[in-house]
Amino acid sequence: MSRILVVEDEQHIAEGLRFNLEAEGHEVTVVTDGEQTLASILDNHQSFDVVVLDVMLPGRDGFAVASALRSAGQFVPILMLTARGRPDDVLRGFEAGADDYLPKPFELAILIARINGLLRRRRWNETPFDSAHGKHPAGAPATRDVYSFRDRTLDFTAMEVQARGKSYRLTQMECDLLRYLVTHAGQPVSRGALLENVWGLHEETDTRAIDNFIVRLRKYLEDRPDSPRFLQTVRGVGYKFVPDGK
Amino acid sequence: MTRRQKAIAFFVALCVLLVAGAISLNIGWIVITAERARLRVLVFGIITFGLIIAGLIVYTVFLVLEIRRNEEHDTFINAVTHELKTPIASIRLYLETLQSRTLNDDQRRGFYDVMLADTERLHRTVDHVLKAGMTSQKPKVIARAPVDMSALARECVELALARHHLQSDAIVLESHDEGPLMVRGDAEELRTVVTNLLDNAVKYSADVVRVTVAVAAPSPDAVWVRVHDRGVGIPRKQLKRIFRRFYRVQVRGFKQVKGTGLGLYIVRSIARAHGGRVFAQSEGEGRGATFTLELPRLVA
Numbered sequence: 001m002s003r004i005l006v007v008e009d010e011q012h013i014a015e016g017l018r019f020n021l022e023a024e025g026h027e028v029t030v031v032t033d034g035e036q037t038l039a040s041i042l043d044n045h046q047s048f049d050v051v052v053l054d055v056m057l058p059g060r061d062g063f064a065v066a067s068a069l070r071s072a073g074q075f076v077p078i079l080m081l082t083a084r085g086r087p088d089d090v091l092r093g094f095e096a097g098a099d100d101y102l103p104k105p106f107e108l109a110i111l112i113a114r115i116n117g118l119l120r121r122r123r124w125n126e127t128p129f130d131s132a133h134g135k136h137p138a139g140a141p142a143t144r145d146v147y148s149f150r151d152r153t154l155d156f157t158a159m160e161v162q163a164r165g166k167s168y169r170l171t172q173m174e175c176d177l178l179r180y181l182v183t184h185a186g187q188p189v190s191r192g193a194l195l196e197n198v199w200g201l202h203e204e205t206d207t208r209a210i211d212n213f214i215v216r217l218r219k220y221l222e223d224r225p226d227s228p229r230f231l232q233t234v235r236g237v238g239y240k241f242v243p244d245g246k
Numbered sequence: 247m248t249r250r251q252k253a254i255a256f257f258v259a260l261c262v263l264l265v266a267g268a269i270s271l272n273i274g275w276i277v278i279t280a281e282r283a284r285l286r287v288l289v290f291g292i293i294t295f296g297l298i299i300a301g302l303i304v305y306t307v308f309l310v311l312e313i314r315r316n317e318e319h320d321t322f323i324n325a326v327t328h329e330l331k332t333p334i335a336s337i338r339l340y341l342e343t344l345q346s347r348t349l350n351d352d353q354r355r356g357f358y359d360v361m362l363a364d365t366e367r368l369h370r371t372v373d374h375v376l377k378a379g380m381t382s383q384k385p386k387v388i389a390r391a392p393v394d395m396s397a398l399a400r401e402c403v404e405l406a407l408a409r410h411h412l413q414s415d416a417i418v419l420e421s422h423d424e425g426p427l428m429v430r431g432d433a434e435e436l437r438t439v440v441t442n443l444l445d446n447a448v449k450y451s452a453d454v455v456r457v458t459v460a461v462a463a464p465s466p467d468a469v470w471v472r473v474h475d476r477g478v479g480i481p482r483k484q485l486k487r488i489f490r491r492f493y494r495v496q497v498r499g500f501k502q503v504k505g506t507g508l509g510l511y512i513v514r515s516i517a518r519a520h521g522g523r524v525f526a527q528s529e530g531e532g533r534g535a536t537f538t539l540e541l542p543r544l545v546a
Binding site for chain 1: 346360
């Protein structure tokens with residue numbers, strides 16, 4: 001049984017979600033605004049396995065709540081739910097730290113599938129890796145997706161970066177972006193290609209949104225984020241991952 | 247500071263600079279031509295610079311107004327998107343639940359009620375948008391028939407109590423004058439006015455809803471319908487603005503109430519079409535508000 005926090009001020013939708021998620025065997029808590037969310041997670045230290053977060057909330061909106069949680073070091077998976085489904089809003093959600101995004105009106109089956117996806121990923125991360133048998137016990141993938149370069153380790157399964165003696169948790173989006181850059185190591189990758197291949201966004205979008213993610217990734221990986229060696233800017237094109245840092 | 251506020255600040259600053267430049271040129275012109283004592287050239291110069299300055303100011307004022315209108319329009323689109331998509335999302339969620347899960351009769355009935363309420367909400371939003379669209383085009387010819395405002399107000403209060411699931415003492419109707427208070431107009435439109443005012447009074451009440459409605463004749467040729475709430479109130483500066491299309495009241499420390507920003511605009515348009523007016527009074531933030539609809543009385 002998983003604990004799910006539903007943050008939704010529209011009573012009908014909140015109750016509908018509660019009914020369905022409980023029917024799926026989860027334990028559901030409903031709160032109606034951002035302050036209550038932060039209070040229950042950060043102040044009362046309640047732990048949840050997934051947060052379903054509406055964007056248009058009274059007071060602090062969903063974007064603000066997600067960034068507040070992330071900057072407080074809370075990495076509970078967040079599924080954002082909103083009536084605003086334009087690419088700019090989607091990107092803003094991911095920038096704020098959401099792991100997944102679903103526009104309203106949504107399909108119930110899809111919502112449940114996405115929540116299960118987030119739960120599955122969380123279970124993989126929490127289960128200790130059983131090196132003797134070379135696999136996770138709970139149906140997790142047999143091989144770990146790990147990439148190392150220059151004393152830095154990127155663990156795409158656990159969504160973690162180990163660099164410069166520290167360890168950083170990645171959000172799903174940071175993880176996907178980094179993986180894409182790494183698989184194209186040494187090649188310049190355009191912002192448009194990143195948007196299309198990492199986020200699946202085809203429409204005209206403000207491609208600079210990518211830059212904020214790169215800034216964050218550089219903070220994890222680079223010794224000096226303002227003069228990057230590994231995540232280099234290719235002027236007029238986009239970015240390039242250079243493993244040997246030259 | 248949002249992007250639009252920055253744009254406004256930029257254009258205002260640009261205007262001030264250009265006007266300052268024009269004024270100094272004007273002074274220079276006066277000094278130079280006054281020395282040569284040529285009156286006609288002097289007057290011509292002063293008028294020309296005056297026109298340039300006036301033009302600059304008018305241009306900036308219109309530009310700023312246009313930027314503001316644009317902003318209100320964006321807020322409106324966002325609000326309407328939300329107001330339309332939320333009930334649809336809810337109805338869909340419940341339909342899919344009905345379709346995919348085994349439910350008992352009580353649950354089923356409960357779900358039907360929720361969907362009906364959402365349909366009603368959707369209908370109200372669509373109605374508001376359509377009405378606002380119609381009133382902004384041209385003053386339409388309204389069907390005029392004698393309407394008893396006391397009876398109409400009572401009807402609206404009952405409907406509002408039922409719709410917002412309130413106890414009967416939450417909205418109290420006070421009638422000061424005996425007998426019917428008649429006006430000439432379209433009953434359906436006038437019902438929209440009173441309903442919108444009541445909905446606002448309920449929406450903007452903080453935790454406890456205490457609304458009084460009074461129907462009175464302040465003078466022999468006028469009828470008043472007053473809706474008084476003890477809610478969040480309206481800052482003095484916004485008392486007039488709230489009737490503008492798309493305008494949403496902003497009260498510090500109070501969470502934004504959901505809506506389209508069209509309700510009071512519709513109220514004002516209908517009041518005007520009936521030869522009446524509507525105005526708001528408030529003691530300020532947190533101290534409630536009173537809306538008065540004034541219509542010409544139909545004397546038998």
